[in-house]
Amino acid sequence: EDQVTQSPEALRLQEGESSSLNCSYTVSGLRGLFWYRQDPGKGPEFLFTLYSAGEEKEKERLKATLTKKESFLHITAPKPEDSATYLCAVRTTGGGNKLTFGTGTQLKVEL
Amino acid sequence: DADVTQTPRNRITKTGKRIMLECSQTKGHDRMYWYRQDPGLGLRLIYYSFDVKDINKGEISDGYSVSRQAQAKFSLSLESAIPNQTALYFCATSDTGTGSADTQYFGPGTRLTVL
Numbered sequence: 001e002d003q004v005t006q007s008p009e010a011l012r013l014q015e016g017e018s019s020s021l022n023c024s025y026t027v028s029g030l031r032g033l034f035w036y037r038q039d040p041g042k043g044p045e046f047l048f049t050l051y052s053a054g055e056e057k058e059k060e061r062l063k064a065t066l067t068k069k070e071s072f073l074h075i076t077a078p079k080p081e082d083s084a085t086y087l088c089a090v091r092t093t094g095g096g097n098k099l100t101f102g103t104g105t106q107l108k109v110e111l
Numbered sequence: 112d113a114d115v116t117q118t119p120r121n122r123i124t125k126t127g128k129r130i131m132l133e134c135s136q137t138k139g140h141d142r143m144y145w146y147r148q149d150p151g152l153g154l155r156l157i158y159y160s161f162d163v164k165d166i167n168k169g170e171i172s173d174g175y176s177v178s179r180q181a182q183a184k185f186s187l188s189l190e191s192a193i194p195n196q197t198a199l200y201f202c203a204t205s206d207t208g209t210g211s212a213d214t215q216y217f218g219p220g221t222r223l224t225v226l
Contacts, residue, residue, distance in 0.1 A: 004153075032213065043115075043201050043217035044154070087154070097142065097161075097205065097213060098169065101153040 002027045002092050006102035013109050016077045021086055021105045024070040029093030033071050035064050036087040038104070044087055047073075078109045114138045115218035117202050123224045130189040132221050134202030141207045143185040144215060145169075145177060148199040157200075160185055161207075192225040199223075 003026045013019055025033070032051050036044035048057040050066040057064045061082065063074040073086055085106045089099040115136045124130050134143065145157040146169075156169030158177040166177060174196060178186045189196055199222055203215040 034214065036217075041220070041222075043203075043219045046214055046216060049214055089154075091213065097159065098156055099154075099215060101155075103151060103153040 002090060002094075002100045004088055004090055004100050004102035006086075006088050006105050008105060009103070010106045011108070013075075013078055013107070015079055015109055015111050018074070018076045018078070020075070021073040021107070022070060023073070023088030023102055025088075025090050027090055027092045027100075030090060031093055032091040033066055034089045034091070034099065035071070035073055036089065038085045038087055047086075075107070078107075080109050080111060083107055083109045115202060115204055115216060117200075117218040117221050119221060120219065121222045123226065124192055125226050126193055128192050128225075130192050130223065132187045132200055132202075132223070134185045134187070134218055136183050136202075136204045136218075138204050138206075138216065139182075140204035140216075141182065142205045143179065144203040144205075145175075145185070145187045146201045146203065146217075147171070147196075148201060148220075154201065157187065189223075189225075192223075194225045197223060197225045 005024050007022045035047040038044045048064040053068045055066050061076050065072050085104040087104045089101040118133045144159040146154045148154045160166050160179045163179050176188045199220050201220045202218040205215045
């Protein structure tokens with residue numbers, strides 16, 4: 001059974017304090033790893049897709065990386081507007097187009 | 112205007128009532144999905160459709176049914192609502208193909224409460 005585990009569950013940072021969120025996965029065969037951002041009361045907003053180990057993607061203060069067992073979402077010099085829940089999901093070779101989601105990391109960035 | 116819209120945004124109903132949640136998209140995507148989100152459980156797939164004539168069950172389809180009325184419209188029904196169906200419901204869409212075309216884009220969600 002495909003599993004996705006995100007850590008930590010919650011993270012509190014000061015503005016400018018860089019950190020990383022972790023997404024570890026156990027799957028039969030990875031076809032893609034997705035990162036989403038979700039604000040309270042809203043739908044998940046797509047951030048990145050990673051397809052193979054060693055791949056990296058960047059967007060503003062966010063950088064996503066992928067290994068064979070896990071993905072990291074690095075947040076450099078975060079701002080309060082980066083506060084949100086960050087979701088990780090995987091698409092696998094045996095899962096069709098189904099996404100298996102982790103439970104998310106709730107990030108709060110304070111002034 | 113939003114690419115993926117859901118109606119209603121909030122709904123409170125009673126046990127045993129029939130409820131329909133609607134999703135419309137202007138992205139021109141073939142594939143549409145329904146998920147529910149519960150605290151501590153993450154998003155789980157209820158049903159998905161790859162085109163108007165193709166409907167598939169997800170991991171938690173019991174108690175739900177769907178209708179794909181057109182390429183742009185996908186409705187989720189709860190035939191007889193029960194309290195443990197209280198959750199956030201999200202519609203998503205994706206394009207046909209491989210690679211980056213399989214990214215799913217989500218609507219704003221419907222908060223459903225069953226009393």
